[in-house]
Amino acid sequence: MQHTPILLPDDDQRSAEKRVISLLRAWNTGAEAQQDMWEDLATSMGDLRAKSCLQAFEQMLGLLNLHGWQSLAIMPIGTKGVSPDEAALARFVMASTEQRRDAALAEAGFFVSPAGLLPLLCAASKFGLPLLCEECRSRILPPSVRTPTH
Template sequence: MHHTPIRLSESELRRPELRVVFLLRAWQGDVETQADVWNDLCRSMGQARARACLQAFEQMLGLLVKHGWQTLTVLPRDTDGVSADEAAIARFVMAATEQKREAALAQAGFLVSPAALLPLVCAASRFGLPLLCEDCRARVRSEVVRPRLN
């Protein structure tokens, strides 16, 4: 039997959530792709916030790798749609960032072992806050461009 992975539409995610998916995909790439992401973040949020954002992102990824229940399905950059794992991570990051602590802890329980729950929620909130601020600044400036995943 052939199994086809289920993909969600990009329109089901908010801009900061799409940014999370974009970063997950970009981090699978080469050093040049990561440098492009760094430059893009510096341009949109400043060097200090970009550094803090990426440090928290890398800490979150480290916890997912070390304590995760399974390897996440992160699609290639040029793929249309979003995997269920990518959507789950994006929604988890925003729940942690928006202080929906119980929801974030419940979602984290599906991602990592109990020893990593609180550190993962903390890293996710530090990662997501600059992304949420970036989106707010874009809305204030009336920028309607949605992040592209490919």
């Protein structure tokens, strides 16, 4: 018997949440997708912000691997819809970034053991902040005015 993953619609997600998921998928795909991910981030937010964003992303993934209850279901690039794990992680990153600590800790409890809760919360907020800033800039500035800041 073949099992098909249940995917959630991605229509109601914010652009920053979609960005979290696309970065997760690119990271799991391989070196070429990771390079594309880097170039896209650097173009969008500048080298310095992109570097700090990816460092926090790697730290967050390391904590998920070290303290995680289980491996996350990350779909391949181009999949329409999102896995429940991808959606939950994107919500967690945004809750951490927006200082909704109770919601973030509740989400984190499903990902990691108690020893990893606070470090994961800190890494996720550092990862999500540049993405949230990118989302805000896209709402304020017309496309022709957006330029990366260094």
